[in-house]
Amino acid sequence: MPTELKRTIRRETLVATVISALISAAFVFALFGGRDPAPLWGARGAAIDFLPQTFMLSLMSALIPALVMQRKVARGQLEALPGRTRGLPRQPIVRSLLLALLATLVGGLCGTAVTWMIAGPSIAFATLLEIKVIYGGLIAAAVARTSMGITLAHAWRLDSRRPRSRSAEASNPENAQGPHLR
Secondary structure (H helix, E strand, O other): OHHHHHHHHHHHHHHHHHHHHHHHHHHHHHOOOOOOOEEOOOOOOOHHHHHHHHHHHHHHHHHHHHHHHHHHHHHOOOOOOOOOOOOOOOOOHHHHHHHHHHHHHHHHHHHHHHHHHHOEEEEOHHHHHHHHHHHHHHHHHHHHHHHHHHHHHHHHEEEEEEEEHHHHHOOOHEEEEEEHOO
16 A cells, blocks of 8 residues: 555544544533433433434544545545445445444444443443543544545546546557557
8 A cells, every 4th residue: 555545544544533532522521511420321311322423423434534535536646446345335425324324333332332331320421421532533433444445445446447548558658569469
């Protein structure tokens, strides 16, 4: 993998992670700041909050890095890479929505289960804050990295399917011997 691509992937993953962790902290303060301990279960409990948290952070963490990568590949600033597209659509918004739904189903359940194992039915505010910040960062990092990989694979597949024009073929030094000798 080219150095510039590695650097871009690391930067975009870090940005998604930090922003998601900060957003997670802000929402913990907004929703649970006055309650210590906070309930895990119920309509205003921490468990139900994992669903919208996971969906929104995953959607942003999938869509924004995908658009950045797509733009950089289109401008020739980065090379596309072969990889698996996992059957996901080419359109970044549709793909990001699907990734966010999948992350919400898996991550939301896992986050709730881990929180319950750590704290039980009620959770100290400081513990909840730590869990939500770490969880938000981890979800963002995983989704952003996955989204960028799929975006690069889609770009590579599109590029490899593009028919070469005769002028491009003729200007290729490997074809300098002439068409009659091929």
